[in-house]
Amino acid sequence: MKNNETKERWIQHYSSSHKILLVGEGDFSFSACLAKAFGSAANMVATCLHTEGHYRWLRERDSILIRMHQDLIAAYFKTAKEMLLEEGEIHVTVRDDYPYNRWEVEKLAECAGLQLKDKVEFRKENYPGYQNKRGGNINCNQRFPLKACYTYKFTLKVSALENSDGSEVYESASTEITSIITTVEDLQI
Numbered sequence: 001m002k003n004n005e006t007k008e009r010w011i012q013h014y015s016s017s018h019k020i021l022l023v024g025e026g027d028f029s030f031s032a033c034l035a036k037a038f039g040s041a042a043n044m045v046a047t048c049l050h051t052e053g054h055y056r057w058l059r060e061r062d063s064i065l066i067r068m069h070q071d072l073i074a075a076y077f078k079t080a081k082e083m084l085l086e087e088g089e090i091h092v093t094v095r096d097d098y099p100y101n102r103w104e105v106e107k108l109a110e111c112a113g114l115q116l117k118d119k120v121e122f123r124k125e126n127y128p129g130y131q132n133k134r135g136g137n138i139n140c141n142q143r144f145p146l147k148a149c150y151t152y153k154f155t156l157k158v159s160a161l162e163n164s165d166g167s168e169v170y171e172s173a174s175t176e177i178t179s180i181i182t183t184v185e186d187l188q189i
Contacts, residue, residue, distance in 0.1 A: 011037035012126050013091075013153070021083070022046040023076070026133055033129045066102050073103060077112035081156065090114065090154045093122050097148040105152055114154040122149040 009016040016038035022031045025048045035041035073092070080090050090109075094100055106116055124130055124146050132146055 009038045013120070013151075016040065016043065018043060020044045023080075024048065027131060029129055029131045029133075030127060033127045036129065066099060069103050070108060073105060074108045074112065077109050077114060077154075081112055081114060084156060086156060088155070089117065091151050092154070093149065093151045095147065095149050109152070109154045110157075113157050115157045116152060117155045118153040120151050120153070122146065122151045 011034060014020065014034055014037075020034070020043060022034075022044065025031050025046045028046055028048065031041065031044060031046035034044060038044075077090065084090065092105055092109075094103065094105055109116065124132065132143055
């Protein structure tokens with residue numbers, strides 16, 4: 001290797017050689033952490049959209065809001081799946097306690113044609129500089145507890161990788177996304 005730019009660098013399960021799309025990035029501190037660890041953000045695209053917060057009369061435990069989060073995540077999985085290479089992964093980091101576990105992230109992924117590859121504890125201290133903050137209007141820019149927080153790693157279901165004639169669907173895919181990451185707790189409806 002000629003210099004540091006060509007050396008593959010890792011931070012937890014993310015590599016500088018991965019092509020990463022970060023969705024719902026809030027204040028971009030997670031993507032900044034990855035870029036600093038990699039020495040570059042050349043293989044990353046980070047997005048954030050917080051046009052509105054919660055409806056003021058809804059609370060995290062309300063069935064209506066839970067359903068809205070489920071609809072958002074289901075649509076996200078459906079769209080993200082279409083961008084993924086065969087060996088790619090979709091990572092979703094979310095709390096696994098009440099009421100967030102009622103979102104049923106694993107079930108939504110399965111319905112979208114994804115399968116759970118791994119579930120690992122998310123530890124903020126493993127990502128120097130990352131600041132978890134609420135998005136939207138309610139308590140905007142305030143931190144929230146990251147207890148019982150996990151990164152779910154999903155891959156395409158094996159059955160989703162083949163056409164009816166047995167040929168591979170993604171052999172000519174032009175999109176080269178190997179990891180799509182979102183921090184669901186940053187998403188506000």
